[in-house]
Amino acid sequence: MRPRALRVLTRKNVLAGLMFIGIAALGLFLSRHYPVGTTLRMGTGYVPRLLCWILMGLGAIIFLQGLREEDDAARPGGWAQLVPLVVVTLSLVAFALAIEQLGLVAAILLLIGIGALVAPGIKVWEALAAAVVLIVLSWAIFVLGLGLPISLWPVW
Amino acid sequence: MELLDNLAIGFGVALTPANLGFALIGALVGTLIGVLPGIGPIATIAMLLPLTFRLEPVSGLIMLAGIFYGAQYGGSTTAILVNLPGETSSVVTCIDGHQMARQGKAGSALAIAALGSFFAGTVSTFIIATFAPPLARVGQSFGAPEYFALMVLGLVAAVVLAHGSVLKAIAMIILGLLFGLVGTDGQTATQRFTFDITALADGIDFAVLAIGLFGIGEVITNLTRGGEDRSIMTAPIKRLWPTREDFRLAWPAVLRGTGLGSILGVLPGGGATLSSFAAYVLEKKVAREPERFGHGAVEGVAGPESANNAGAQTSFIPMLTLGIPGNAVMALMIGAMTIHGIQPGPQIMTERPTLFWGMVASMWIGNLMLVVINLPLIGIWVQLLKVPYRFLYLSILLFCAIGVYTIGNSAFSVLVAAFFGVLGYVFMRLECEPAPMILGFVLGPLMEDNLRRAMRISSGDPMIFVNRPISLGLLIAAAILLLTVALPAIRRKREEAFQES
Numbered sequence: 001m002r003p004r005a006l007r008v009l010t011r012k013n014v015l016a017g018l019m020f021i022g023i024a025a026l027g028l029f030l031s032r033h034y035p036v037g038t039t040l041r042m043g044t045g046y047v048p049r050l051l052c053w054i055l056m057g058l059g060a061i062i063f064l065q066g067l068r069e070e071d072d073a074a075r076p077g078g079w080a081q082l083v084p085l086v087v088v089t090l091s092l093v094a095f096a097l098a099i100e101q102l103g104l105v106a107a108i109l110l111l112i113g114i115g116a117l118v119a120p121g122i123k124v125w126e127a128l129a130a131a132v133v134l135i136v137l138s139w140a141i142f143v144l145g146l147g148l149p150i151s152l153w154p155v156w
Numbered sequence: 157m158e159l160l161d162n163l164a165i166g167f168g169v170a171l172t173p174a175n176l177g178f179a180l181i182g183a184l185v186g187t188l189i190g191v192l193p194g195i196g197p198i199a200t201i202a203m204l205l206p207l208t209f210r211l212e213p214v215s216g217l218i219m220l221a222g223i224f225y226g227a228q229y230g231g232s233t234t235a236i237l238v239n240l241p242g243e244t245s246s247v248v249t250c251i252d253g254h255q256m257a258r259q260g261k262a263g264s265a266l267a268i269a270a271l272g273s274f275f276a277g278t279v280s281t282f283i284i285a286t287f288a289p290p291l292a293r294v295g296q297s298f299g300a301p302e303y304f305a306l307m308v309l310g311l312v313a314a315v316v317l318a319h320g321s322v323l324k325a326i327a328m329i330i331l332g333l334l335f336g337l338v339g340t341d342g343q344t345a346t347q348r349f350t351f352d353i354t355a356l357a358d359g360i361d362f363a364v365l366a367i368g369l370f371g372i373g374e375v376i377t378n379l380t381r382g383g384e385d386r387s388i389m390t391a392p393i394k395r396l397w398p399t400r401e402d403f404r405l406a407w408p409a410v411l412r413g414t415g416l417g418s419i420l421g422v423l424p425g426g427g428a429t430l431s432s433f434a435a436y437v438l439e440k441k442v443a444r445e446p447e448r449f450g451h452g453a454v455e456g457v458a459g460p461e462s463a464n465n466a467g468a469q470t471s472f473i474p475m476l477t478l479g480i481p482g483n484a485v486m487a488l489m490i491g492a493m494t495i496h497g498i499q500p501g502p503q504i505m506t507e508r509p510t511l512f513w514g515m516v517a518s519m520w521i522g523n524l525m526l527v528v529i530n531l532p533l534i535g536i537w538v539q540l541l542k543v544p545y546r547f548l549y550l551s552i553l554l555f556c557a558i559g560v561y562t563i564g565n566s567a568f569s570v571l572v573a574a575f576f577g578v579l580g581y582v583f584m585r586l587e588c589e590p591a592p593m594i595l596g597f598v599l600g601p602l603m604e605d606n607l608r609r610a611m612r613i614s615s616g617d618p619m620i621f622v623n624r625p626i627s628l629g630l631l632i633a634a635a636i637l638l639l640t641v642a643l644p645a646i647r648r649k650r651e652e653a654f655q656e657s
Contacts (some may be wrong), residue, residue, distance in 0.1 A: 012585075012587055027334060027349070044348060048348060048349070051330050051333055051337075055334070058330065065323070081380045084380050085376050088553065089574050089577065091553065092556075092557055092570055092574035095570055096557075096571050099567050107557075111554055111557055118379055119546035120379070120544075120545060121544075126546070130551075134550065147210075150562075
């Protein structure tokens with residue numbers, strides 16, 4: 001059993017409230033130098049800062065409501081759930097870094113290779129077969145069919 | 157007859173071989189993603205947006221529209237056969253549809269769902285054709301203050317009609333408005349929230365945001381949920397044609413569902429999902445023996461299935477006539493139009509009659525195709541369900557990545573989409589609906605623009621919104637809507653309606 005104070009923090013609405021407050025605070029920090037102007041002559045910062053303050057207020061209310069609720073944990077599960085999140089993000093980052101210099105084929109291989117790590121119950125040969133099929137398919141649709149200027153192979 | 161002339165123009169456009177082909181592709185893709193759980197019309201349309209860049213605008217829009225209403229047909233198939241809603245709009249169809257299938261009446265349920273949808277599609281196409289021109293004429297008399305008031309009403313309605321917490325929905329809209337501000341401020345040419353990254357100077361591309369939130373976010377959510385049990389109900393479909401008794405019970409429900417769906421579809425924030433939920437509640441209320449519901453009542457399939465298709469179609473009305481998106485899919489359609497350099501708004505109907513009427517006519521043709529695609533070919537779609545999620549997941553992930561990259565040939569966009577994917581996952585876990593955020597994102601710049609224009613007209617006097625009767629009426633309507641949600645009695649009713657499933 002975790003301490004009560006910590007368990008409260010896993011509630012959906014508590015977390016959601018904190019998220020909105022956090023984003024609003026970040027927005028206010030980033031816009032701290034934007035000129036606000038007046039209501040009649042709105043400056044660059046007028047609308048963004050107004051929205052951030054509203055968001056912060058809403059976040060605070062959602063947070064407080066969450067504290068008052070019955071125990072409603074976001075999800076049991078723990079850190080294992082973060083694995084797909086990290087892997088999917090990494091596969092997209094790899095694709096983005098590869099596509100322009102290494103070409104489409106390498107980018108797809110990287111995306112499938114990394115992404116397959118979390119594909120439920122996939123075998124190595126299945127991942128390879130999927131990569132081949134998807135490379136051919138993407139080439140046919142985007143390069144051949146639509147004539148988009150994507151290089152297939154590394155550009156030296 | 158003006159209506160017949162217009163429809164003749166429309167069918168002339170829609171019946172060209174190329175456009176028939178695109179309608180068919182749209183209907184097929186729509187059915188496919190409708191059948192497959194884990195990918196919805198929003199993500200698909202966003203992914204396919206770049207594919208339509210090189211098409212004629214009409215053809216592209218015909219195809220994208222086909223995906224949207226096609227998904228309503230496909231979603232019911234899995235709901236009935238597998239007890240797994242392919243789309244959120246067919247969640248309620250599971251309740252009685254799957255019970256019918258277990259009693260050996262799968263064929264009957266599928267046929268009623270398809271025929272009900274077709275009837276609803278036909279009626280709502282005529283509703284669009286009849287009511288769109290007068291509405292567009294009203295729209296043409298709108299100035300900046302009226303548009304601003306209309307968008308306020310739209311956002312308020314989106315909040316009221318969203319599932320779950322009203323406060324969270326409002327917060328999500330504000331978040332969408334904030335993301336819409338990223339980029340260069342048109343008035344002062346200063347950059348806002350760009351972190352000095354040149355690629356962000358033009359703002360975040362709408363399709364990138366949508367693919368990230370809905371495509372990638374859903375992929376991550378599905379993976380964390382773990383191995384989903386998809387036991388397919390493979391009882392052979394004996395007879396497709398419903399019995400006379402089923403017909404007798406179904407047709408009044410189809411009529412009610414069509415009526416309700418057509419009305420709810422027009423409302424901002426409305427559309428397919430809301431219509432199907434509301435129709436199920438209505439059917440249960442008017443039924444003589446409500447206890448049959450949940451045990452295979454035909455009306456529980458006929459009503460919601462007609463309603464979701466009617467709602468899907470009539471939600472095109474505000475988009476086509478006023479240029480205002482009522483839901484996230486319509487926001488994407490607006491994105492598709494602007495990509496082709498078409499300014500959405502009331503002038504579309506007069507300036508581009510072939511585009512408008514071609515789309516309307518193609519909707520009816522698409523619905524006809526869908527009946528054929530869904531009924532005799534049902535076996536093929538069921539087979540597709542056996543494709544393991546591991547392959548589906550890799551394909552969706554890749555097409556999201558390439559789709560985003562091709563929007564602006566920018567690798568940076570893929571990183572932005574990945575960021576929104578993570579955000580989308582967080583939202584889903586915290587039960588913050590991303591749909592209102594998309595609406596805020598699209599309407600944000602439009603609202604700011606109209607607000608500033610209104611202020612220029614009145615030289616800075618905010619009373620302009622109250623002095624103009626139409627704008628005043630719209631704002632009062634928005635205030636009343638907002639007040640009603642705040643009243644405890646109505647709030648309870650609203651929660652009941654959404655929990656009925």
